[in-house]
Amino acid sequence: MLSVPQSISVVTAESLSRNAATGLDDFADEIPGLAVFGFGSDRNGIKIRGISSSTTGEPEETVGVYLDDLPITNPGGTNNEFGSSPDLDLFDLARVEVLKGPQGTLYGAGSMGGTIRYITNPPDLERFEGDVRSMVSTTAHGEPSYSGDLMLNAPLVNDALAARLVVSDAHDGGYINNAASFTGYGLGTAGKPEGAAGFNFDNHWTARAELLYKPADSLRIKLWYLNQTYDANDVDGIPVGTGSVGALDQLRSLDYTIPFSQDHLDLYDAVIEYDTPLGLITSSTGYRRRRVLDSFDETTFFRSIVFGPGAPPDALLDLNRYHDFTQELRIASHGGSPFKYVGGVFYSDLEKTYIQDSPYPDINTYLAGAGASPLPQIPALLVLSGQYPDIYQAVIEQNLKQFATYAELSYSFTRWLELTLGGRYFDVRQNYDEKVNPQSVFASPGAFTRLGYSRETGGTPKVTVSAKPNSHTLLYATVAKGFRPGGFNQPVPAIPTCASQLTSLGIDNSAPTFNADTVWSYEVGGKSQLLGNRLQVTGALYHIDWRQIQLEQFLTCGFSFFTNGGAAKINGGEAGLSAAPTRNWRINMSVGYTHAYLAVNAATLGVEGDPLPGIPRFTGSLTTDYQIPLGWAAAFIGGQVTYVSSFNSQINPANPQNDVAGSYGIVNLHGGLTLSSGLTVEAFVKNAADRLAVTGSLYTPFGNSEYVTPPRQIGVSIEKVFE
Numbered sequence: 001m002l003s004v005p006q007s008i009s010v011v012t013a014e015s016l017s018r019n020a021a022t023g024l025d026d027f028a029d030e031i032p033g034l035a036v037f038g039f040g041s042d043r044n045g046i047k048i049r050g051i052s053s054s055t056t057g058e059p060e061e062t063v064g065v066y067l068d069d070l071p072i073t074n075p076g077g078t079n080n081e082f083g084s085s086p087d088l089d090l091f092d093l094a095r096v097e098v099l100k101g102p103q104g105t106l107y108g109a110g111s112m113g114g115t116i117r118y119i120t121n122p123p124d125l126e127r128f129e130g131d132v133r134s135m136v137s138t139t140a141h142g143e144p145s146y147s148g149d150l151m152l153n154a155p156l157v158n159d160a161l162a163a164r165l166v167v168s169d170a171h172d173g174g175y176i177n178n179a180a181s182f183t184g185y186g187l188g189t190a191g192k193p194e195g196a197a198g199f200n201f202d203n204h205w206t207a208r209a210e211l212l213y214k215p216a217d218s219l220r221i222k223l224w225y226l227n228q229t230y231d232a233n234d235v236d237g238i239p240v241g242t243g244s245v246g247a248l249d250q251l252r253s254l255d256y257t258i259p260f261s262q263d264h265l266d267l268y269d270a271v272i273e274y275d276t277p278l279g280l281i282t283s284s285t286g287y288r289r290r291r292v293l294d295s296f297d298e299t300t301f302f303r304s305i306v307f308g309p310g311a312p313p314d315a316l317l318d319l320n321r322y323h324d325f326t327q328e329l330r331i332a333s334h335g336g337s338p339f340k341y342v343g344g345v346f347y348s349d350l351e352k353t354y355i356q357d358s359p360y361p362d363i364n365t366y367l368a369g370a371g372a373s374p375l376p377q378i379p380a381l382l383v384l385s386g387q388y389p390d391i392y393q394a395v396i397e398q399n400l401k402q403f404a405t406y407a408e409l410s411y412s413f414t415r416w417l418e419l420t421l422g423g424r425y426f427d428v429r430q431n432y433d434e435k436v437n438p439q440s441v442f443a444s445p446g447a448f449t450r451l452g453y454s455r456e457t458g459g460t461p462k463v464t465v466s467a468k469p470n471s472h473t474l475l476y477a478t479v480a481k482g483f484r485p486g487g488f489n490q491p492v493p494a495i496p497t498c499a500s501q502l503t504s505l506g507i508d509n510s511a512p513t514f515n516a517d518t519v520w521s522y523e524v525g526g527k528s529q530l531l532g533n534r535l536q537v538t539g540a541l542y543h544i545d546w547r548q549i550q551l552e553q554f555l556t557c558g559f560s561f562f563t564n565g566g567a568a569k570i571n572g573g574e575a576g577l578s579a580a581p582t583r584n585w586r587i588n589m590s591v592g593y594t595h596a597y598l599a600v601n602a603a604t605l606g607v608e609g610d611p612l613p614g615i616p617r618f619t620g621s622l623t624t625d626y627q628i629p630l631g632w633a634a635a636f637i638g639g640q641v642t643y644v645s646s647f648n649s650q651i652n653p654a655n656p657q658n659d660v661a662g663s664y665g666i667v668n669l670h671g672g673l674t675l676s677s678g679l680t681v682e683a684f685v686k687n688a689a690d691r692l693a694v695t696g697s698l699y700t701p702f703g704n705s706e707y708v709t710p711p712r713q714i715g716v717s718i719e720k721v722f723e
Contacts, residue, residue, distance in 0.1 A: 005420070005466035005476035007100035007525055007540045007574065009034070009590075013121075016090050018625065018638060018670055020135065020684040020717060022147070022170065023087045024116075029642035029666065030621035031098050032574035032592025033114075037614045037696045043084050043232075043261065048100055048114035049542065050570040050596030050615045051519060053549050053651070059487045059514070059562055061085050064103060064111030067118045067226070069284040070269045071326060071348075073110045086228065086265050086290070089206035091149040092131065092166045094119045100574070101521050101542065102482025104460030105422035108346060108404050112482025112519045122222065123162035123212040129153045129723045137715025140690055142175025143198035145713070160215065166208040174198035175711050176238065202232035218275040230263040237698065237705030259315070262293040279333040279341070288324040293317065293382070298358065301558055302391070305497060306441075310370070312362040314391070317382045319355040324348060343407035350400040357381040358391035358440075378439045393437035394490065402485075403427045408462070416469060422462035422480075428516075429455045432488040442558075447491040452512045456485060472529040479522055484550065486515040489561040498557035505553070510561030517548045517564065536578040544570035551651075568612055570596040584627035592619040598651065606651035614696060616662045618645040630673075637671035649697035664693030664709065678721040686713040 009031045011021075021027050024044055028036040035052070037045035045052075046063040061074045065085040074085045090096070096118055103111035131151040138144050147170035155162045176199060210224040266289040274281045299313040330344025357380060364374040375389035408422035432452040436443045460483055466476040489510040492498050502508060525540030546568040554560045572594040579587045596612040611617075625638035646663040667689050672682030690712040697706040 003474070005418070005464050005474060005525075006478060007033075007523070007538070009098040009100070009576070011096040011098075013093055013095060015623075016093065016096070017717075017719070018636070018682070019640060019668060020137075020670065020682070020686065020715065021090055023090070025087075026090075026686075027096070029619065029644060030588075030590060030623060030640065032576065032590045032619055033100050033572065033594065034098055035615055035619075035647075044087055045084055045614065046116065047614055048098070049521075049544065049572060050594040050612055051113035051544070051546065052596070052612050052614045053551055053568075059550050059552075060110050060484050062110070062113040062484060064107045064109075064115040065118075066107070066115065067267065068120055068224075068269065069271055069282070069328065070267060070286040070288070071107075071110075072265075072267065072288060086263065087230075088118050089168045089204070089228065090118075091133065091168045091206075092121055092151045092208075094121045100540070101478070101523055102460070102462075102480045102519055104480060104482040105406055105408055105424045105462045106342070108406070108424060108426060108460075109402060109428065109483060109485050112484050112517075120208070120210070120224075121164070123164040123210050124153050125155055125159050125162045125212065125214060127153075127723060128155065129721070131719065131721050133717060133719040135715060135717040137684075137713050139173050139175050139713050140711040142711060143173030143201065145173045145715070146171055160213065162212050164208075164210040164212075166206070168204075168206040170204050172202045172204075174201035174233070176200040199233060202230060204228070204230045220271075220273040222269075222271045222273075224267075224269055224271075226265070226267040228263075228265045230261065232261040232263075237707045259295050259297055261295075262291075264291045266290070279331045281331050282329070284326070284328045286324075286326040288322060288326075290320070290322040290324075292320045294319075298391070298558075302360075305557065306391075307363070307366070308370075310366065312360075312366050314358065314360045314363070316356065316358045316392075319353075319357075319382055321353040322350065323352075324350045338412040340410040341407065344405070346402070346404040346406070348400075348402045350398075352398040352400070354396040354398065355381055356392055356394045357383075358393070359384050359388040360391055361388050363389050375441060376439045378437060390437065390440045392442040393440040394434060396432065396434045396490070398433075398488070399431045400485070401429045416467055418466045420462070420464040420466070422464075424460045425457075426459070426483070427455070427457045428485045429453075430485070430488070434488075434490060436491075436493075442493045442495060444493040444495060446509070447493040450488075450491045450512060452488050454486060454488075454513050456516050458483065458516075472533075473526065474528070475524075475526045477524045479520070481518060481520050483516050483518045486513055486517075486550070486564075487562065488513055490559070492555065492557075492559045492561065495557060498555055498559060501555050501557065510553075511563065514550055514562040515548060515564050517546065517550050519547070520545045534580045536576075538576040539574065541573045542571070544568075546570065566601065566606075567599045568596060569599045570594065570612075572596075584629070586625050588621075588623040590619075590621050593617065594619075610651050611648050613648055613650050616645045616647040619643065632676060634674045635672070636674070639670070640668040642666050642668075644695075661694040661696045661706070664691055664695075665689075666691060666709065672717075678723075680717075680719045680721075682717045682719075684713075684715055684717065686710070686715075688712060 011027050025036050028034050033049045035047040048063050051062045065073045099115040101114055103115040107115045133149040136146045149168045151166045153164045206228045208226045213221045269286040272283040295315045295317050298316045302314060303309050303311045326348040328344060328346045332342040333340045359380040367374055377387040378390050379387050381393055404424055404426040406424035410418055410420040412418045434450045436448050438448050460481040462480040464476055464478040468474055492509050521544045523540055523542040527538045529536050548564040549566055549568055550562050551565045552560050552562050574592045576590040594615055596615045598606050598608055598610045601607045621642040623640045628635040643665045644662045646660055649661050666687050668686050669688050670682060670684040674680045693709050694706045695709055
């Protein structure tokens, strides 16, 4: 990466395999500037360089996520959602790239903190090959986990047509006990008895099929499809203030219902690459279909705010359905000339349906016993069939269209001095239509419907100056802008608890829309290869100004809305070192510092100087691997130590107690043998010290939870590569 004048971290396929990584949170701590706030399986809030305004769910993620050329970032939406970008399976990837800082020129909206790219291995046109892996592990104080992976690559027409198939199936055992009396309408429990251990388990499946056609040396056509499903039972959280942190055997989930999540993802992409004298022309035509169903425990809220302490348990159901078409066409010049360029156009059309439903099957029996009038019964929209009393029922239809054109031009004035100018023009248009069932409990006149339309246009420039004082050193300075589109707020019903809090804020309802927010980033950095490339050193310093932050205001009546408020400043630095002391020994070290804070007061959410949520001040990692040639085999042994300093889970530190998380170190170990036959046997230990630490706290009107590091996991992986 010495030729690239920006801060990029790359996690190789070998590193992912050696560390038994199965998801983003398995390698995030080793990358400076990257923070992952995990709520459980397939629920990661991704932050880069401190750009974070909420740990409960951003209106749109601040980090762009791509699978090859296809964007899969969680799209912009409305308040009261709990969305995140999908956590992709890591088997048979070529690498994972983490691009730091605003990527507003080439990657556009949602990449104002940075971009994560999962790069797959393409089909091989020349040889048949396969890879089979099986993994089994046990979790301290919990249940076993197991997985199986398969890759097959087959040339169908020599040097012209090949296919590649990748399949992964896994079960992650739980380690948090269940204390629930209501099992979320009977879903998500997989037959486990009430009170059983290990309820926060999940099952996930991934299948990826690729077809590569090369009719001529200058033309390549790749078609691929991915299907991924996650069925997660319960969440990786325990109630705040239970005193259970530090006592692994006593970890218990929420007291009343079992939250669950179901995430079904389909991705399609057709990529055409045509090599011309002017440059490589690439067309990517993609389609994404995703369905996410979540449940949340509302029992505490209903008992404290609405019906009293004897009310039966209940849950809120959220369903998001996405249908997203994308088209990108770009051209990139060939190397070898002082003048280089890349430019293109991008279009996306997203149709989204968001449904909230809270059927309450047992409430009328409770009300009858209390001598109160029954609630009306209406057809349930989700999960249940039939008619039930319903607390809140709303359907929101949204359409978001984005058009962008971009270009990045570089000119080398000399062999050591280069100037890069980039820019992107965007046009984002959104339509929004909400309908609330007037018979639901929280419905009220003036909040039955809300129609909206918004349009935002603008540009995101970039300037980079880079210098190579010698053949093994690169220095650079970059100024870049990033942005994130705005969105829509649901109307707040005029029930007394909502109305009184809105009055205290000086408003009678939430604004229908909130606007885009933007960042300006200023970065200087350098990279160097020393001692005959046996030592590589990287470093960067940055300052970020964040304006019109999209901030979420929670109301005690269970609703929330986003506003644009205040500004933030972020100062930080990163350094990395990769060394090869001997031919068989490699060491990688990295450290990161991020000071992200509000620069002005932000209504009731925080005051000047408050740290932004979910962002540790210091992170660090040390990884080492040692190879031992044996002639008939190659042995290897290694380990990793990561450290995350403390951080706040909310902006305002005066909010409820226990919102401080982090301040922990994790030790991972691995070792094994690779035989000349292509068979690898590896043993691994994750969290070897069995360190239980709070990775974040989540505060909502429905209950407060804190999330913990998974306990020690000991496992064995067996992998066979064949040709």
